[in-house]
Amino acid sequence: RKEVEQDPGPFNVPEGATVAFNCTYSNSASQSFFWYRQDCRKEPKLLMSVYSSGNEDGRFTAQLNRASQYISLLIRDSKLSDSATYLCVVNPLTGGYNKLIFGAGTRLAVHP
Amino acid sequence: EPEVTQTPSHQVTQMGQEVILRCVPISNHLYFYWYRQILGQKVEFLVSFYNNEISEKSEIFDDQFSVERPDGSNFTLKIRSTKLEDSAMYFCASSEIGSIEKLFFGSGTQLSVL
Numbered sequence: 001r002k003e004v005e006q007d008p009g010p011f012n013v014p015e016g017a018t019v020a021f022n023c024t025y026s027n028s029a030s031q032s033f034f035w036y037r038q039d040c041r042k043e044p045k046l047l048m049s050v051y052s053s054g055n056e057d058g059r060f061t062a063q064l065n066r067a068s069q070y071i072s073l074l075i076r077d078s079k080l081s082d083s084a085t086y087l088c089v090v091n092p093l094t095g096g097y098n099k100l101i102f103g104a105g106t107r108l109a110v111h112p
Numbered sequence: 113e114p115e116v117t118q119t120p121s122h123q124v125t126q127m128g129q130e131v132i133l134r135c136v137p138i139s140n141h142l143y144f145y146w147y148r149q150i151l152g153q154k155v156e157f158l159v160s161f162y163n164n165e166i167s168e169k170s171e172i173f174d175d176q177f178s179v180e181r182p183d184g185s186n187f188t189l190k191i192r193s194t195k196l197e198d199s200a201m202y203f204c205a206s207s208e209i210g211s212i213e214k215l216f217f218g219s220g221t222q223l224s225v226l
Contacts, residue, residue, distance in 0.1 A: 032213050043203055043217035044155060087155065091213055098143060098213060099168055102155040 001026045004103035006088050012109045017078045021106045023071040023088030031093040033064055035073045038085045038105065047073075047086070078110045114138045116218035118204050124224045125194055133189045133221045135204030144187045145205040145215065146179065148172070155203070161187065194225045 006023045013019050025033075033050040048055065050062040050071055061074040071088055088103040117136045125131050137144050146158040160167040161179055178190045187206075191198055201222050205215040 034213075038155075041201070041220075041222075043219050045217070046214060049213075098145075098160060098207065099157050099170075100147075100155075100215065101157070104154040 002103075003027060003101045004088055004090050006103040006106050008104060008106060010107035010109050012111060013078055015078055015080060015110055015112055017110075018074065018076045019078060019108060020075075021073045021086055021088075021108075023073075023103055025069050025071070025088075025090045025101075027090070027092050027101075028066075028069060029092065030069075030090045032091040033071050034089040034091070034100075035060075035062055035071075036087040036089050036102075038087055040085075044087055044089075044102070075108075078108075080110050080112065083108055083110045114216075116204055116206055116216050118202075118218035118221050120221060121219065122222045122224070124226065127196055127225055128193050131191050131194055131223065133191075133202050133204075133223070135187045135189075135218055136185050137187055137204065137206030138208070138216055139185070141206035141208045141216070143167075143207045143209070144179075144181070145207075146189045147203045147205060147217075148200040149203065149220075150197075150200045158189075158202075191223075194223075196225050199223055199225045 035047040036044040037047045038044045050064045054063045059076045063072045085105040085107050087105045090101045119134045144161040149155045157170050159169040159173045176192045180188050201220045203220045204218040
């Protein structure tokens with residue numbers, strides 16, 4: 001089983017749509033979880049951290065279900081500028097070391 | 113906003129040659145990392161570096177790879193004898209002691225091994 005698994009997409013949605021991405025991770029001892037955004041051939045950029053209580057940042061909502069080892073990202077009112085690849089990222093923090101494990105990403109294309 | 117800078121942005125080399133990829137992390141950051149991304153694949157961890165030594169390294173980071181902080185600002189990745197499969201985008205990242213999980217990535221060096 002892959003350490004971090006995501007649906008590769010692409011998700012093609014019209015502007016204004018709501019879209020949800022899911023991710024599962026294999027290491028039940030993982031400590032920290034993130035969503036990163038990556039534009040084509042660019043560096044990953046932190047979108048938001050993911051907490052068990054769920055967290056929201058504007059149009060973006062992230063949820064974590066530790067029991068199911070499942071992470072989600074919801075984007076409301078999609079904009080053209082949201083078109084990118086969304087990376088689910090887990091930090092196992094094993095041994096206290098900081099090492100991010102990236103999923104392969106889910107591509108989102110928002111069209112007019 | 114402070115940023116991680118990487119040079120060069122593109123590097124073309126012949127198989128078997130040595131390459132050095134350079135990074136200038138954000139000035140008050142103390143944790144440094146190298147990641148790579150082969151075209152069409154996921155971002156992969158290579159190595160983390162703290163207090164002038166390697167903290168952790170992946171299976172990818174074999175004896176052909178080394179990292180160094182030669183002065184107070186630069187952080188380098190050396191590949192001693194490049195192979196075709198080393199062709200990838202190499203990202204440097206750094207984080208600060210109070211927020212080690214928040215990584216700031218550089219814009220990457222695209223390495224092409226011919």
